[in-house]
Amino acid sequence: MTGPAKKESWGSMLGVILAVMGSAIGLGNFLRFPGLAAKYEGGAFMIPYFVALLLLGIPIAWLEWTMGRAGGQKGFHSTPGIFRVIWPHRASPYVGFLGLIVPVGIYMYYVVIEAWCLYYAYQYAIGTFPLHDGATAYQSFFADFTGQSANGILFGFEHSNFIVFLLICYVLNMIIIYRGLAGGIELVSMIGIPVLFVSAVAILVRVLTLGTPDPALPEQNVLNGLGFMWNPQTESKSFLESLSNGEMWLAAAGQIFFTLSVGFGVIITYSSYLKKDDDVVLSATTSVAGNTFAEVALGGMITIPAAFILLGPAAAGGGTFQLGFITLPLVFEQMPIGSLFGFLWFSLLFIAAITSSISMLQPAIAFFEEGIGTSRRASVTLLSFVTFVGTVVVAYFSKGLIGLDQMDFWIGTVCIFLLATIQVILGGWVFGADRLIAEARKGSVLSLPRWIAFVIRFVSPVYLIVVFIVWLYQNLG
Ligand code: ILE
Structure with a gap:
């Protein structure tokens, strides 16, 4: 493997933290998390979610920031290169390859x-969203745009609107990524993340002050909505019964990786561009905290109480897209200046999405740069073209939203889960947990306590393996 084609770097430490938060805070926080929490009946899901955050998310974030910085010091920024530094073995680049794919x-x-969100924001902005037309109109607006009404053939492929908005998103991503780390990704995140927080807080305050909007349905109020999100005991199931579902534990751990952007090559690549003495422990902790706040306090507490006000306990059956694209617009419809909140919501989703999507090609770009010596511009062009064709082909052959959900489950949960398991074993055993802690201490404002070595070496891998085996057993048995 040759060295990197051109030295790239971040502009400032605050910029790196915001870029990492930009990658982490995404559709996972505002759509995927509330969708999963509602599906697993709220409070019961929060238990495996927080357990996974503490035992997997935080330790693996520290591990990735540290291993990435260590790999970068040896001149490697791609996951195959970084894995080679951690595990000097012929097989390691192949494992690292998964971190690109x-x-x-x-x-x-x-x-x-992301393109759906942009389209919805645009529709609200120009006033063509079917406001006040009710649930059926919203349903068919969504179905038409996503291609569901055309036999669910693709995500709206035959609808020219969809392709136009998809193209706009591809081009926007390409321009930002093209401009490089400091001048593109970091700059956009430094603007996008504060805007996103302000918009989300405004929507949150509005939703939490809705009270009991329909006096005929006194049970469907904000407080009960919050209870639905936080109470592990439901009327139909005891909480122990809910906790015995292996799939929920797998989904919760998968969500932690997905939302933090850890376990699948992104943050490890970002941190490889840090300088030798840049802090990793406090920075990793800050970005995890920012992401968790955005997910639980903003994403969850906006969508779940809103859905509950409208649907009551039936909010559990809606699914991720139903929640974000149909239920929330119906709640906005009932508010004064609801279209402004609709516009804010979809703009927020779009900003969250684009600050995340611009991070996903960086591992592959780093690989092209250091493995083949391709320039950033050539790599971005090639990758954009290949992924665009891939999107259209996938969209064409998949059966609408079901295809999307399945892809998300297999790539966004199962693959990430396996890669994260390999990574934690490499970090804890091959690189060595003690060495990792010593490495993390260099230049860090906070130092990691020694017992973290025990968590990284035993608790996290055993936890991951047990959850995976239980899920396999319950599903294949
Ligand atoms: N972390 C982001 C999210 O939660 C992306 C996941 C990068 C793939 O949406």
Whole structure:
């Protein structure tokens, strides 16, 4: 492997943290998390979610920031290169290769949803959204745009609107990524993340002050909506019964990786561009905290109480897209200046999506740069073209939203889960947990306590393996 084609770097430490938060805070926070929490009946899901955050998310974020910086010091920024530094073995670049493929795979379906968000924001902005036409109109607006009404053939491929918005998103991503780390990704995140927080807080305050909008349905109020999100006991199931579902534990761990952008090559690549003495521990912790706040306090507490007000306990059955694209617009419809909130919501989703999607090609770009010596511009052009064709082909052959959900489950949960398991074993055992802690201490404002070595070496891998085996057993048995 040759060295990197041209030295890239971040502009400032604050910029890196915001770029990492930009990658982390995405559709996962505002659509995927609420969708999963609602599906697994709220409070019960929060238990495996927080357990996975503590035992997997935070330790693996520290591990990735540290291993990435260590790889970068040896001149490697791609996952095959970084894995080679951690594990000097012939097989390691092949394992690291997964760290390129998984984010590229996610990119291909992620930008599809990004395009929906942009289209919805645009429709609200120009006033052509079918406001006040009710649930059926919203349903068919969504179905038409996503191609569901045309036999579910593709995500709206035969609808020219979809292709136009998809193209706009591809071009926007390409321009930002083209401009490089500091001048593109970091700059966009430094603007996007504060805008996103302000818009989300405005929507949150509005939703939490809705009270009991329909006096005929006194049970469907904001407080009960929050109870639905946080109470692990439901009327139909005891909470122990809910917790015995292996799929929920797998989904919760998968969500932690997906939302933090850890376990699949993204953050490890970003941190490889850090300088030798740049802090990793506090920075990793800050970005995890920012992402968790955006996910639980903003994404979850906006969507779940809103859905509950409208649907009551039936909010659990809606599914991710139903929640974001149909239920929330119906809630906005009932508010004064609801179209402004609709516009804010979809703009927020779009910003969250694009600050994430611009991170997903970086591992592959780094690979092209250091493995083949291709320039950034050539790599971005090639990757954009390949992923665009891939998106259209996937969209053409998949059966609408079901295809999208399945892709998300297999790539966005199962593949990430396996790659994260390999990575934690490499970090804890091959690189060595003690060495990792010593490495993390260099230049860090906070130092990692020694017991973290135990978590990285035993708790995280055993946890991952047990959850995976239980899920396999419950599904194949
Ligand atoms: N972390 C982001 C999200 O939650 C992306 C996941 C990068 C693939 O949406």
